[in-house]
Structures are given as structure tokens and as C-alpha cells.
Amino acid sequence: MEFEYIYKKPSALTSKANSYCPGCMHSTANKLIAEVLEELDMVGKTIAVFPVGCAVLSADYFLTDMTIAAHGRAPSVACDIKRCRPDKLVFAYQGDGDLSSIGMCETIHTANRGENIAVIFINNAIFGMTGGQMAPTTLVGQASTTGGKSRNPDDVGYPVKMCELINQFKAPKYIARFAMDSVPHIRDAKKGIRKAFELQLNGGGYSFVELISNCSTNWKTTPLQSLEFIREKMIPYYPLGEFRVPEEM
Numbered sequence: 341m342e343f344e345y346i347y348k349k350p351s352a353l354t355s356k357a358n359s360y361c362p363g364c365m366h367s368t369a370n371k372l373i374a375e376v377l378e379e380l381d382m383v384g385k386t387i388a389v390f391p392v393g394c395a396v397l398s399a400d401y402f403l404t405d406m407t408i409a410a411h412g413r414a415p416s417v418a419c420d421i422k423r424c425r426p427d428k429l430v431f432a433y434q435g436d437g438d439l440s441s442i443g444m445c446e447t448i449h450t451a452n453r454g455e456n457i458a459v460i461f462i463n464n465a466i467f468g469m470t471g472g473q474m475a476p477t478t479l480v481g482q483a484s485t486t487g488g489k490s491r492n493p494d495d496v497g498y499p500v501k502m503c504e505l506i507n508q509f510k511a512p513k514y515i516a517r518f519a520m521d522s523v524p525h526i527r528d529a530k531k532g533i534r535k536a537f538e539l540q541l542n543g544g545g546y547s548f549v550e551l552i553s554n555c556s557t558n559w560k561t562t563p564l565q566s567l568e569f570i571r572e573k574m575i576p577y578y579p580l581g582e583f584r585v586p587e588e589m
């Protein structure tokens with residue numbers, strides 16, 4: 341009996357079982373990127389840059405060329421690689437602690453220079469790998485191991501909105517925020533990742549794709565509750581949408 345596959349593992353991924361926590365949407369984000377690479381026939385022509393944080397686990401799952409950058413330095417490493425190898429598709433894949441805390445400087449200067457790379461930003465509003473410390477993106481009212489029961493804005497400021505910040509610069513070409521809480525939103529996210537990669541391949545430009553994600557382990561929720569948290573708490577503060585799109589798209 342012959343079977344026709346209507347769903348299969350993207351060829352950009354290894355066959356290793358992933359070690360993300362149960363319900364973690366990093367795995368889905370990995371899969372979306374892998375699907376787009378396959379669709380664009382770029383699996384063998386891509387260099388990924390992974391930082392520290394749970395994002396680094398991705399290095400075990402992609403079959404692309406890759407390197408791992410020190411905490412926060414992924415965009416700088418990515419633009420060095422892209423300048424040396426302009427023929428390659430280059431993307432950095434970073435968590436919010438990495439991108440908006442220790443790496444804030446690299447993030448905004450890379451964006452301001454309009455480097456020809458794509459940055460995929462997994463915002464789960466917390467330092468995940470190290471055990472749930474407060475990140476620049478942790479919400480007011482959200483518990484963390486370093487912020488106590490609730491982020492106190494009088495003490496540590498309000499959560500930083502990265503798309504809105506990057507949207508202040510002239511050079512970036514594509515800036516968008518999506519959420520990983522539901523099938524329709526995940527489909528939109530894939531379209532955004534594709535636009536970012538296509539932009540780099542056709543004419544070039546800096547793109548920033550934020551994916552609002554979860555961390556049920558450190559949020560101390562079930563995986564399903566974590567998706568509710570995205571819907572009820574994160575999306576109202578971090579509105580979804582495309583902030584900037586090149587005219588030709």
C-alpha cells in the first residue's frame with residue numbers, strides 16, 4: 341500500500357528529538373524557519389547564528405551551516421558573516437534576555453546600520469534557560485525569580501517593546517510581530533519569516549521578526565495555560581502586526 345505524505349519533517353532539520361520543555365514554542369519556531377528554508381531551496385546556502393539561552397538548543401536541530409555567538413552578540417556575528425559571505429542567507433535567532441538585555445547595544449546598532457541580515461526574536465518575557473529571571477520584556481504583573489510576584493515599573497521601568505524601538509530607525513526594511521499561540525497566528529508567523537528571508541535574497545535589507553512565545557516551565561503554567569497567557573496578557577501589551585513592509589512586498 342502506498343502512502344502519500346501530506347505532512348513531513350522539513351529537510352532543514354536533523355532527526356534528533358528536541359530537548360525543549362514540553363509545550364515550548366521554540367520547537368515550532370524552529371520548524372517554521374526550517375520549512376521556509378526548504379521552500380526557498382536555501383537549506384545548503386544558509387548560515388544560522390545561535391546565541392546562548394534556550395535558542396542555542398536549535399544548533400542541534402538545523403542542518404544548515406551555523407555558529408554560536410556569545411550572549412547578546414548574535415547580530416554582530418551575523419553581520420560579520422554576511423559581509424564576508426554575501427551569497428549566503430544569514431539569520432540570527434535570539435531570545436529576549438539575549439537580544440534586549442545584554443545584546444541591546446548590538447541589536448539596535450545592527451538595525452540602525454540596516455545590515456543585510458534577518459533577526460528572529462523569540463520573546464517569552466523571561467530568561468528561560470537560567471531559571472526565570474526578569475527580562476526587559478517581562479510584563480508588569482508578571483512574576484519572576486528576580487522581580488518577585490510582579491515587575492515593579494517604578495523600580496525597573498516598563499517592558500521594552502522591541503519592534504516599536506527598531507521602528508524608530510530609518511534603515512530597517514521589514515519589522516513585524518507575530519504570536520505562537522494559535523494555528524492562524526503561527527501561519528502568519530511563517531509568512532513573516534518567509535518575507536524576511538525573501539527580502540534578504542532579493543535586494544537585501546535588515547529584517548526583524550518578533551515571535552511572542554511561551555515558557556510554561558518558568559511561568560509555572562501548563563503548556564495550554566501558557567498559550568492563554570500569550571493571548572490575554574502578552575498580545576494586548578505587544579500588539580501583533582507588520583510595522584514596516586517594503587513597498588514591493
Ligand SMILES: Cc1ncc(C[n+]2csc(CCOP(=O)(O)OP(=O)(O)O)c2C)c(N)n1
Binds near residue numbers: 411434439467
Ligand atoms: C556573558 C553571559 N552572561 C550570562 C550568561 C548566562 N545565561 C545563559 S542563558 C541566559 C538567559 C537567556 O535568556 P533568553 O535570551 O531570554 O532566552 P530563553 O532561554 O528564554 O529562550 C543567561 C543569562 C551567559 N551564558 N553569558
